[in-house]
Amino acid sequence: MPSFVINEKCDGCKALDKTACQYICPNDLMVLDRVTNKAFNRAVEMCWECYSCVKICPNQAIEVRGYADFMPMGAAVQPMRGTDTILWSVRFRNNETKRFKFPVRTIPEGTLEPDAGYTTGTDDVNSPLLRTEPGSLGLPGLPAPDNLKPVNRKP
Amino acid sequence: MKMNIKDFKTVEVTTDLLILGGGMAACGAAYEAAFWARKKKMKVTLVDKAAIERSGAVAMGLSAINLYMGLKDRKNTIEDYVRYVKNDLMGIARDDLVANIARHVDSSVHLFEKWGLPIWKDREGGYIREGRWQIMIHGESYKNIVAEAAKKALAELGENGEYYERIFIAEPVIIDNQCVGAAGFSTRENKVYIFKARAVLAAMGGAVHIFRPRSVGEGLGRSWYPPFNSGSSAYFTIRSGAEMTSQEVRFVPVRFKDAYGPVGAWFLLFKSTATNALGEDYMKKHAGELKKWAPYGTSNPVPANLRNYLMMIELEKGNGPIYMKTDEAIKNLMESHTDRTAAAKKMKELESEAWEDFLDMTVSQALLWASTNVEPEKRKSEIAACEPYFISSHSGASGAWISGPRDILPGKYHWANENMTTVRGLFAAGDASGASSHKFSSGSFTEGRIAAKAAIAYCADNSFRDAIDKDKIHELRNAILQPLLTYSRNADYANDRDVNPYFIKPRMFMFRLQKIMDEYAGGTGTAFKTSRALLEKGLEFLQYMHEDSVKLAASDLNELMRCWENIHRLWQAEAHIRSVLFREETRWPGYYIRTDFPEMKKEWKCFCNCRWDTEKREWEMMKKEIVELT
Numbered sequence: 001m002p003s004f005v006i007n008e009k010c011d012g013c014k015a016l017d018k019t020a021c022q023y024i025c026p027n028d029l030m031v032l033d034r035v036t037n038k039a040f041n042r043a044v045e046m047c048w049e050c051y052s053c054v055k056i057c058p059n060q061a062i063e064v065r066g067y068a069d070f071m072p073m074g075a076a077v078q079p080m081r082g083t084d085t086i087l088w089s090v091r092f093r094n095n096e097t098k099r100f101k102f103p104v105r106t107i108p109e110g111t112l113e114p115d116a117g118y119t120t121g122t123d124d125v126n127s128p129l130l131r132t133e134p135g136s137l138g139l140p141g142l143p144a145p146d147n148l149k150p151v152n153r154k155p
Numbered sequence: 156m157k158m159n160i161k162d163f164k165t166v167e168v169t170t171d172l173l174i175l176g177g178g179m180a181a182c183g184a185a186y187e188a189a190f191w192a193r194k195k196k197m198k199v200t201l202v203d204k205a206a207i208e209r210s211g212a213v214a215m216g217l218s219a220i221n222l223y224m225g226l227k228d229r230k231n232t233i234e235d236y237v238r239y240v241k242n243d244l245m246g247i248a249r250d251d252l253v254a255n256i257a258r259h260v261d262s263s264v265h266l267f268e269k270w271g272l273p274i275w276k277d278r279e280g281g282y283i284r285e286g287r288w289q290i291m292i293h294g295e296s297y298k299n300i301v302a303e304a305a306k307k308a309l310a311e312l313g314e315n316g317e318y319y320e321r322i323f324i325a326e327p328v329i330i331d332n333q334c335v336g337a338a339g340f341s342t343r344e345n346k347v348y349i350f351k352a353r354a355v356l357a358a359m360g361g362a363v364h365i366f367r368p369r370s371v372g373e374g375l376g377r378s379w380y381p382p383f384n385s386g387s388s389a390y391f392t393i394r395s396g397a398e399m400t401s402q403e404v405r406f407v408p409v410r411f412k413d414a415y416g417p418v419g420a421w422f423l424l425f426k427s428t429a430t431n432a433l434g435e436d437y438m439k440k441h442a443g444e445l446k447k448w449a450p451y452g453t454s455n456p457v458p459a460n461l462r463n464y465l466m467m468i469e470l471e472k473g474n475g476p477i478y479m480k481t482d483e484a485i486k487n488l489m490e491s492h493t494d495r496t497a498a499a500k501k502m503k504e505l506e507s508e509a510w511e512d513f514l515d516m517t518v519s520q521a522l523l524w525a526s527t528n529v530e531p532e533k534r535k536s537e538i539a540a541c542e543p544y545f546i547s548s549h550s551g552a553s554g555a556w557i558s559g560p561r562d563i564l565p566g567k568y569h570w571a572n573e574n575m576t577t578v579r580g581l582f583a584a585g586d587a588s589g590a591s592s593h594k595f596s597s598g599s600f601t602e603g604r605i606a607a608k609a610a611i612a613y614c615a616d617n618s619f620r621d622a623i624d625k626d627k628i629h630e631l632r633n634a635i636l637q638p639l640l641t642y643s644r645n646a647d648y649a650n651d652r653d654v655n656p657y658f659i660k661p662r663m664f665m666f667r668l669q670k671i672m673d674e675y676a677g678g679t680g681t682a683f684k685t686s687r688a689l690l691e692k693g694l695e696f697l698q699y700m701h702e703d704s705v706k707l708a709a710s711d712l713n714e715l716m717r718c719w720e721n722i723h724r725l726w727q728a729e730a731h732i733r734s735v736l737f738r739e740e741t742r743w744p745g746y747y748i749r750t751d752f753p754e755m756k757k758e759w760k761c762f763c764n765c766r767w768d769t770e771k772r773e774w775e776m777m778k779k780e781i782v783e784l785t
C-alpha cells in the first residue's frame with residue numbers, strides 16, 4: 001500500500017477537529033477509523049504517492065511503501081518538512097542511505113503580499129494589463145503584438 | 156452503509172464570479188479576480204474538490220517552471236514561442252492564445268519569486284535555465300505558496316471573497332444557453348450545493364484514468380498526471396453545450412519507466428541521450444523518418460510526439476529496453492573537472508540536483524531508484540511511453556474552444572471576452588481550454604488570471620438572470636444523489652456490496668471504460684494504434700456505458716464522488732473517440748496512429764472541433780480554420 005499509517009504513532013489527530021491527512025489528501029483517500037481512532041488510506045491503488053499526508057502528519061505516523069506491483073521491497077524515502085527546508089532520507093534496498101536538504105521557501109509561510117510591492121498600471125477592467133502589470137513584467141508596458149502579423153493560409 | 160437522501164440539505168450560494176477548481180489556473184483566477192472584483196464591488200467564490208494547499212497537478216511540487224519567456228532580458232520573443240508551440244503540435248495551435256499567455260507569463264513567475272518560491276540563480280542573479288523556455292526551481296512547496304496568494308487575495312474582498320473546499324461539482328446549470336451556475340455536493344457532509352453566478356470559470360484540470368494505465372495493481376494510482384484529474388473540465392464544458400477543440404490531441408509522455416519520473420532535466424540540463432538496448436541513438440538512427448513529417452519533423456526541436464514515435468519504432472522491432480544514459484551524461488559533465496576537490500564537489504552537486512528533480516515532483520521515482528539500488532551516475536535507467544492523458548497545458552491540446560484576445564489576430568477568433576467559451580457566461584482556463592498547449596504551471600496560472608479579469612469585465616456588463624427555479628434545483632439534487640438512492644434501494648438484494656444485478660459500482664465502471672479505450676481507441680495495449688472499425692466498435696461499447704451510468708451506485712460520499720468522476724471520464728472518452736474518428740489522417744504518430752490513414756494530409760491542417768447539442772442531444776463535428784501569426 002502506497003501511504004500507510006503506523007499504528008503506534010497515529011493518535012487520530014485528537015487535538016484537531018479533523019485529521020491532518022484527511023484535510024490534505026488531494027484524492028480524498030485518508031479517513032479516520034472512529035473505532036480504532038487511527039487514520040488509514042482507504043484505496044491504496046488510487047494513491048499518487050504525492051506524500052502530502054506524509055509531510056503534514058504532526059506525529060510522523062505516515063510513511064510510504066512503494067507500489068508492490070513494480071517496486072522491489074526494502075527501500076524507504078522519508079521527508080522531514082520544516083518551515084524553510086525539507087530534509088529527505090533515501091534508504092536503498094541494499095541499506096545504503098543518502099540524505100538531501102533543499103529549500104522550500106524564501107520567506108516565512110503566511111507573510112506573502114499579493115501585490116508583492118508592484119502597482120497596477122490601469123484601473124480599466126477592459127484593459128489587457130493584469131494586476132501588478134506592467135511592473136511585474138519588468139517592462140515599461142505590455143509587449144505589443146504589432147510585429148505579430150497574421151499570415152492567412154486556408155486549411 | 157446506506158445513506159438516506161432525505162437527510163441531505165440543499166445549500167444555495169449566490170455570487171458574481173464562480174471559479175471551479177483549485178489548481179494553478181483556479182488560483183491564478185482567484186488572485187486576479189479579487190483585485191478587479193474589489194473595484195466593482197463584486198463577489199468571487201472558488202469551489203474545489205480538494206484542499207487548495209495541495210490541489211491539482213502541482214500538489215506534489217515541481218522541479219522546474221517550463222514556461223518563462225525572459226522578455227525583460229530579451230532572451231526570447233513571443234514570435235519564437237508561438238512557432239515553437241505550433242511546431243511541437245504539428246501545426247495545430249491557436250497562435251492568439253499562445254501569444255496572449257506568453258506576453259503575460261513572466262509577470263506570474265516574478266510574483267512567484269516574490270511570494271517565496273526558491274528559483275535557481277546563477278552568479279549574476281539570473282534564473283538558471285533548464286532549456287530555452289524552462290527554469291529550475293526548488294519547488295516542493297510551489298503549490299502551497301500559490302494557494303496562499305490565492306487565499307490572501309480572496310481575503311482582501313472581505314465577505315465578498317470566499318472559497319469552499321471538499322465540494323465536488325457534478326453538473327453545470329444552464330438556462331437558455333447561458334451558464335448561470337454549477338451544482339455539486341460536499342464530500343464531508345450531507346449537503347447538496349447549488350451555486351448561482353453571473354459568470355462561471357471552469358478550471359478543473361485535465362483527465363487521467365480514461366485509458367488503462369500500464370500498472371493495474373497498487374500502481375494504478377501512479378499515473379504521470381494525477382489520478383484526481385478526472386475529466387471534470389471537459390464534462391462541464393461539453394454538457395454546457397460549449398464547442399470543444401482538439402479532443403483527439405491526447406498526450407503520451409515518455410518518462411522513466413513505471414514510476415514516471417521527469418526526463419526534462421536529464422535531456423535538457425544534463426544533456427543526456429537515450430538509446431535502444433543495442434546502444435543506438437534512435438533519434439539519429441531514424442532521422443530519415445522525420446522527413447515524412449515535414450515541416451514539423453525537420454524542425455528543431457523535434458516535436459515531442461515524433462521523438463516518442465522514433466522510440467516506438469525501436470520497441471516494435473524488439474530492440475527494447477530504451478535507456479536514458481544517465482551514467483554517460485554525468486561522465487560527460489564531469490570531464491572538464493580535473494582537479495580532484497573540485498570534481499568531488501561537482502559530483503555532489505550533480506547528485507543532489509538529480510535526486511531533487513524526483514523528490515520535488517515524483518517521489519515514487521526516487522523510491523524506485525532506491526528500491527532497485529540505482530545510482531544514476533553509475534547505472535542507466537529505463538524510459539517508456541506512459542498511457543495517454545488529456546492535458547492541454549502540456550503537449551496535448553484538448554479543451555474548450557475559447558474566444559481570443561481583442562488585440563491579437565483581431566476578428567479571427569474573437570467573439571466575446573477573452574477565454575469565454577461559445578456558451579455565454581462560461582469561461583475556461585488551464586487544462587479546460589484547448590489548442591494553447593505548453594502553458595504548463597506558470598502559463599495555466601497566467602491563463603486563469605487572463606480569464607478571470609475578462610470574466611469580471613463580463614459580469615460588469617451583464618446583469619443577473621432570474622433565480623434558478625425550485626423545479627430545476629429539485630431535478631439537479633435528485634440527479635446528483637441518484638447513486639446513493641440506487642444503492643440503498645437495491646443493496647439488500649444480494650449478499651455482496653459490490654456484486655448486484657441492479658447496479659454497478661464506480662470502480663468497475665472505470666475499469667470497463669479503461670478496457671474499451673485501451674483496446675479500441677489506441678491505448679498502450681495496442682501500441683497506440685486504432686482505425687475506423689476499432690473506433691466504431693469502441694463507440695458502441697461507450698453507448699452501453701452511457702445507458703448503464705444511470706445504474707451507478709454509491710454507499711457513501713466518497714463513492715458518490717467516484718461515480719461522478721467516472722461519468723465525467725466517460726464524456727471525455729466519447730469526445731476523444733469521435734474526434735479521432737473524424738480526423739482521417741495520422742498527424743501525431745507518437746500519440747496515436749490511424750492504421751487506415753497512416754499519413755499526415757494537407758486537408759487536415761485544421762482544428763477538429765465538436766459540440767454536444769444540449770437540445771437535440773447529439774454530437775456535431777466540424778473543421779475550423781488555422782490562422783497563423785508570424
